[in-house]
Structures are given as C-alpha cells and as structure tokens.
Amino acid sequence: MKPSIPKGTRDFTPEQVSKRNFIFDTIKKVFIKYGYQPIETPVMENLSTLTGKYGEEGDKLLFKVLNNGDFLKKADKQAIADGNSPKLIPSISKRGLRYDLTVPFARFVVMHQNDISFPFKRYQIQPVWRADRPQKGRYQEFYQCDVDVVGSDSLMYEAELVQIYDEVFATLGVNTEIKVNNRKILEGIAEAAGIADQFMDMTIAIDKLDKIGIEGVRKELIGRGIQEAAIDKIEKMLGVTSLTPLKELFVNSPTGLKGIEELEEFQDVKMGSIGGGGRYDDLTGNFGLKNVSGVGVSFGAARIFDVMEELDLFPKERGDSLKLLFVAFDDAAHKYAFNCLNEVRAAGINADLYPSPAKMKKQMKYANDRKVPFVAVIGSNEMEAGKVQLKNMETGEQSLLTVEEVIEQLF
C-alpha cells in the first residue's frame, strides 16, 4: 500500500516546523512580556459546546467523532430509515474537533471562573479543524494564535493589543500598517445622517468602500432604500481625515461623540502606527456567565509564514539549527570524534557525528543536506595533533583547531 494523509491536512518537515516555531516563539515572547498566560484546551469538545456557535454553515463544517463501541445500538432508527444524516448525528456522535479557539476559551473561562484572576489575559496557540473544501492555501487543519483579555473593559487593553501587533511584526521584520476603528463612530455617522434605524444597511454598504469605491457605495445605499440627503451626509463624513471635523458633525450624536472620545484616549498611546482588534461585550453568555467583556486579536500563523518565506525574512541560522557535524576517515578517528562530540555538546553547541566512517563524499553530502555551517574533519593527522580540521561550509575556509578553540569559535 502507498501511504497518504487526509485531504486538507499536512505533514510539517523539520525546516517547516523550525520556521513556524521561530514565528510562534517570537509571538509568545511578546505575549509573555505583556503579561499574557498560556492555556490549552482539548482537541475534542462536546458537540453541545460547539453546535450552534458558528451558524448553520459552521455546524456542517464541524468534524464529528463517532461514539466508540456499539454506537448503532443507540442510533436514531427513524433518522436511518429517512436517510437523514444530520438528524442521525446526535445519536451516534457526542464529540467534535474544535472549530476555533474563541468558543473553547469562553467555555474555559466559565468552567474555571473561580480559579481565574480577572482581568484574565490569556494566549492560546493550537490547531483547529474545519471541513472546508480543501484548496490552495486553505487547509482543514491549521493553527490559530489568539490573545485575549476578559473581565475588563479598560481601553488600555485595546492599546496594548495594538502595541503587541506592532512589536511582533517589527521583531519579525514584516512591514505592516495597522488600521483602527471604533464602532461608535459608525453609529455616530448613522445618527448624524438621521438613519440610526438603517444602521446595518449602512454598514454593509460602507464595508465595501475599498472594493467598489464611493460611487458603488452610493448605489448600494440607494438600493437599500436610504435617502439621497442622508447619503450626501454619509459621504461627507467618510471623507474626513481627522477626528476634529467629525466632532462638529456629531454634535447631536452622543454615541458618536463617545466614540471620538475613546479614539482620542486611545491615540494618547502614541505609536508610530496604530491598528485593529476586536471587542466582544458578552463572551461567555452562551455558557451561562453574563456580562464578561473581552477584547482580543488573532495572528494568522500560516499567512505570516508565507509572507516571511516570500520575502526571505527567516534568519538562516536559528536557535534550533545544527551548528557542527563531525566526519571521520576511519574507525579510530570515529571513536576520537565521538569524544570530541561529547565535549562540544557539553558546551551547549548543537552538534552531531556521522554514524560511521563512510566515504567522505557520502558524509559531506549529509552535511550539505543538513545545511550545517561547520564541519569538523578528523583523520590520523588531526588525531596525532590532538586537533580537528574545522571547515566553514560557506567560505570553504579550513583551520586546524583544538576542540576548545572550536567551542570558542562557534559559541
């Protein structure tokens, strides 16, 4: 048989894991510096926890785990007779794979509410599963990387999360521009235009501004039954480039003015570029814990990976790279090399020895495959001198050194 893996899933090779860990480690270090703590939740959740949280379409995309043992015994006979698969599910499956990290996090907060100190600042980096049709760049199993605060509505955290975004991407060397919004401003626009009751229609149309331009938005607003006069006002407000002119326009909209006040407070943080994030006013209501407000952002690990790969931003040597490979000409040299290897490793250097004194060509091919920057060659001459021949694989430069000198050079 020829082995394969399920469609939409992936193996990760050493290089891919190493690069992804480089991203995760960078992100985690920032999270930790900002006082966030890690949690992990099980891959399988009860379907009662997951179902109904992601809309009808989401329910279909949940992976369901078949009950173990004689599951047919309790199967819904009528659903089978009707050939009704969705109706049969609850009687043969009670668990599913998590679909995102937010619902499990909300469940976690409710279950552990007595052990948690609020505000609870948590991060979570784990895979999630969705039975989407697999296509280029879209997988059924992929990592999410979430950072959230619950139990406080302080705007400090909005600012902090933007700082985190900024710091993560600066550290990774990825150029980003962060855009910030406040929903109350949108409400202010609707109020100032006198169409507070058509707020949803207005936002759906405005949301397309980048795609269809202002004329397209006007058409869409007309199509949604909004008056020309209101549309003119909206267009004017969309055209402002700072908060000051909005203040006058919002003179009769308390919500809008509150939004401006919040954005102004937020801007106090003074960052080169400020950016986005989301607040939910009721994270845990679904699970019976009311009035827990939260704010959070999410990092798209896969996209960051692709961008960094494309721009060649990954450092060539990472902390988990092999630094030195010993190769030996014969059995005696191999034993000598094994002792040298132990010394080098004891000094904390990532090092290895080819397992046998094979043909030099074969050993050097292995060195190249492993992309190791230094090779220590050992033959009878080196042994007599009590040294090793250290070869820099990039420059080709060689030098006869003691093990101590090698350690000093590579550390």
Add this chain to the structure above:
Amino acid sequence: MKPSIPKGTRDFTPEQVSKRNFIFDTIKKVFIKYGYQPIETPVMENLSTLTGKYGEEGDKLLFKVLNNGDFLKKADKQAIADGNSPKLIPSISKRGLRYDLTVPFARFVVMHQNDISFPFKRYQIQPVWRADRPQKGRYQEFYQCDVDVVGSDSLMYEAELVQIYDEVFATLGVNTEIKVNNRKILEGIAEAAGIADQFMDMTIAIDKLDKIGIEGVRKELIGRGIQEAAIDKIEKMLGVTSLTPLKELFVNSPTGLKGIEELEEFQDVKMGSIGGGGRYDDLTGNFGLKNVSGVGVSFGAARIFDVMEELDLFPKERGDSLKLLFVAFDDAAHKYAFNCLNEVRAAGINADLYPSPAKMKKQMKYANDRKVPFVAVIGSNEMEAGKVQLKNMETGEQSLLTVEEVIEQLF
C-alpha cells in the same frame, strides 16, 4: 447550560502549561543539541494508515471521525440491518485520530523518503488519542514525546539515546537509574540452556522476575513445559552480575556472544548510569519501504510532570513568569504607570499594569493571584519624585527607585 469537556480530556491552566512547557523546552533543547530535528504530523490520519497496527484491541480504541456531508448515502446498508457497528465503520468514516507517534512517523518516512537525509534523526512532541476507559492518571488525550533515528543500525545511537535520557533527567533534577538490555543476550540464554525453540515461553516467564521472584519464575517455566536441567542453567545465567562469566556460558551460542560484544561496545561510552531504549529492525515495512532500521526512546511527559510536582522540582520563577506588576492610586498615576510599563517592557522584562486605579486591596490581591515577585506602587509622591515604590513581595522590602534602577534590579 453548564459547560463541560469530554470524559478523559483536560483543560490546561496557565500554571500547568507553563510547567509542562518547562519540561518540553528542557527536553527539546537536549534533542536539538544532539542533532535531532522536529516534525509534526496531522492529528487526523487515514484509517487505512492506523487500522491493524495496534492489534484488535487497538483498533477498537481508535477514535474515528465521521465523514462529512450526507454520510448515510454510502453507508453499508447490510451492516446497519445487522446492527453491526464495526462493520459499518469503513463506509461512514475514513479518518481517525492518531493513536501514537510511531505509526505516523513510519508513514512520514515513507512519504518523504526522497526529501529526507538518512540517518534521519527526528523528534516529535504531540498529543495522541485512545478511547481507553478514563481513570485516575489515564486520559484519552495525552502528549507523547518521541525521539528516534531511522536509516542506520549504528550502535552509536543506542548510546546517544541513553546519554539523552541521562542528560534530560539530570537537567530536570529528577533522579533516575537507566537499565540496559540486549535481546541477543536473552536469545543466548535460551540457546545455552538448549531451549532455543521455547524462547518465547522463557522470556514471558523471565519478564516476571521482578514481580514473582526466582522461585515464581521456576514454577512458571515448569508450567510452560521447560525441563528442570534447562531451568537450572537459566537460573545460573540470570544470577551473573557482569558480562565476563556469561562469555563462558555462551561458548556455543553465536547470538549470545554477539549480544555480549554489542553490550561491551555500548559500555565504552562510559556513563555513570546507562539505560533503556528500543530498536525496531523494520519500521516502515508496513508502508512498503523495506529494511529501514530504527532506534528510539520515548519520554512520558505526564509522569515526569507528576514526579516533578511531587518532589517540588519546578523552578519557582520560569522564563515565562510575570516579573513585575504596576499598581496605581489614581488616574494620573495610572497614566504615569503606563509609560513606566512601556519602558520596562522595552527592556525585555515581563511586566503588567492593573487596568484601572482600583482599590489598592483589589490590585494587591491580583498581584498575589498572579504570584508576581515584584510590585511597583505609584501615587502622587512617586510621580513627583519621578520614581516608583518597588515592593519585593516575598520579603516585603520596599525601595524608591527610578524606572532605570528597577530594570537594572530585575533584569
């Protein structure tokens, strides 16, 4: 509704994740130093990959994932009519959750054989799933931590894996004794006792030596139809405490002598204590790649965790601990504190600020809950002096310091 998680699964709190990461990070650092590389495989594997690899009992313990969409359409109607759950499975489920890391690793090696440089030294730390009856200390979802070499039968790797074991536990501060065996010695004992054809019976009985003592083993051997004369020889050989006397006893057993030779070579490595590990002569044969030999060891993360917890071996302050919490008396102090916070974080110190100038009692309770070793208190006096009041939470000691001095002290 009251939320819950599936039986046999666990949430991990920040403290648990932090401690487990301390174990994993220690282990990984050693793996990497010894030249091992990480891989990751998908949580879901095709059932065709998993089924039949773990025995009949194992097949029952596999978690199967229900096919998405209208799975009843292709369901085995006869199996449904017969109420035969196991027979129905292949027609409604084609994927399962991985049961261990070895089978996915073998599959990985076969699928990626053209991109891998052999010997391939890989480590893998990921969860696995088994539908075992949950009980104290036994979970349905748990981490495995495997390190293996494939594509070489050099005994160097046996020695290396024992070194790794030794180094990991020494670093963690866990006292361990490592026991080593060579199956050829057992074969030699059977040959020297003249019962090579009853090898399995002999090993099954000998395996119980620790539990039932030599008399128990004798009884079991008799029960399994082994002659008294052979049993006397076996007892004599089990009694030796070094390899030298075995050499004479094995004079007519080439396998036994080979085993002694291999163990002697192995002991050359000279370690304070040497230990176990397993070799498989045909890792990937199931997936169509013959003659790939491997050797590996596994670390039981959960048990290591429990031992370290029991012996209080986790360091109080870990790299991911919060080092400093700012607390402020009023709004002005809170703004001042936010700026101090940014400076401290910019210096790379894990720090936080309570989100509002709440009652001091509440803020200090939060500091205690987070187990933070230092708190920086800021009121109008501190602001005027351009300093903060740094409190050592363990000793209660306080000192008025500039932010630069705080950074110097905590770094």
